[in-house]
Amino acid sequence: MKKHALLRALLAAPLLALALPAAAQQARLIIPAPPGGGTDGFFRTFALAAEEKLDGPLVVVNVGGAGGAxxxxxxxxxxxxxxxxxxxxxSPVTAVPHSLRDSYGPDDFTPIIQLSSAPYVFCVKSEFPARTGQEFIATLEKNPGKYTYGNDGVGGIGQLASERIFRAKKLSVLGVPFKGAGDTLNNFLGGHVDIYVGSILPIKSHLDNGKVVCPLLSSAERTPMLPNAASLTDIGVPEEQTLLWRGVLGPKNLPLPVVQKLQAAFSHAAQKPAVQKFVADAGEQVVIRTGAELDRMIRDEYAALGKVAESLNIARQ
Incomplete structure (x- = not known):
């Protein structure tokens, strides 16, 4: 009887192994920025919600340095x-690569999904002699080389997006590079530069208390969050739009079924009320783009910012 019981156990063992659940598939989600910032919080929020539709956890790994490169x-x-x-x-997708040797371009990765969008803002102290977008442009036009703007570093999105507009309007404004939006804001508030260029959220409290005015956006359309800020359409150069956008990319030749599963997971996350509130509180809006539309947007922005980098003589050799 013992022999028969042992035989039955041995025969049953493979079946038991097949019945066990497969090990969860863990994926690394690289955030090319230090922990604790707005980008880090944004993607940690999305990753947690997206895991519900994936086979395993998304492990966030912060890899900062070289502007995200x-x-x-x-x-x-x-x-x-x-x-x-x-x-x-x-910035590390369409701006930074232009100033780095042996860099990468849109052919070197797979666009998976865009998740949000927002304009960059141009803000000045309340004593600046301009309140509207038209007055802002006119003031810069009358005073070539007088004013300075803070940005996120040489070859970063802040510099290239700003110069894209300034050069279209034939304006001479001196760019001063800093380490990021927080550093830019501190130097702007400290009086070291005249114009803040960056995302909305860091400057919002100073705008609300009346110490700061934001006369211009980097977008072709106005935004409800800053109803008094002029769009690029208002100043006659809508084609020079550069938006802040966030999204997920994968290595080149990522299989379509994998791409589609990730798109479904992050689209699901974007519908969560808590995620939508987080995005809105950050001064952004949920915008979903995938496939050829996303690929075209990235390539168009990469090409436009590359021309600006060349005009500034910072394009890689």
């Missing part, structure tokens, strides 16, 4: 199996 390169060099992704804003 170090994290981007780690993702690009990874195997195209969905195990390594990058959660990005547009």
């Amino acid at each position: 170090i994290g981007m390169n780690q993702m690009i060099r990874s195997a195209p199996d969905g195990a390594t992704l990058a959660a990005v804003w547009n």
Whole structure:
């Protein structure tokens, strides 16, 4: 009887193994920025909600440095199996590569999904001699070389987006590079530069208390969050739009079923009320783009900012 029981147990063992659940598939989500900032909080919120539709956890890994290029390169060099992704804003995708040697471009990764969008803002102290977008442009036009603007570093999105507009309007404004939006804001508030260029959220409280005026957006359309700020359409150059956008990318040749599963998971996350509130509180709006539309947007922005980099003599050789 004992022999028969042992035989039955041995025969049943493979069946029991098949009945066990497969190990959860863990994926790395590289955020090419230090922990604790707005980009980090944004993608951690999305990742947690997206996990509900994936086979395993999304492990967030912060890889800062070189304006986001170090994290981007780690993702690009990874195997195209969905195990390594990058959660990005547009600067390390369409701006920073132009000023780096041996860099990357739109052919080197797979666009998966765009999740949000927002204009950059141009803000000045309340004593600045302009309140509207038209007055802002007129003041800069009458005073070539007098005013300075803070941005996120040489070759960063703040510099290239600003110069894209200034050059279209034939304006001479001196750019001063800083380490990021927080550093830019501190130097602007400290009087070291005349104009803040960056995202809405860091400057919002100073705008609300009347110490700051934001006369211009980097978008072709106005935004309800800043109803008095002029759009690029208002000043006659809507084609020079550069928006802050956030999204998820994967290595080149990522299989379509993997892409589609990730798109579905992050689209699901974007519908969560808590996620939508987080995005709105950050001064952004949920915008979903995928496929050819997203690829075209990235390529168009990459090409436009590349021309600006060349005009500034900062394009890689």
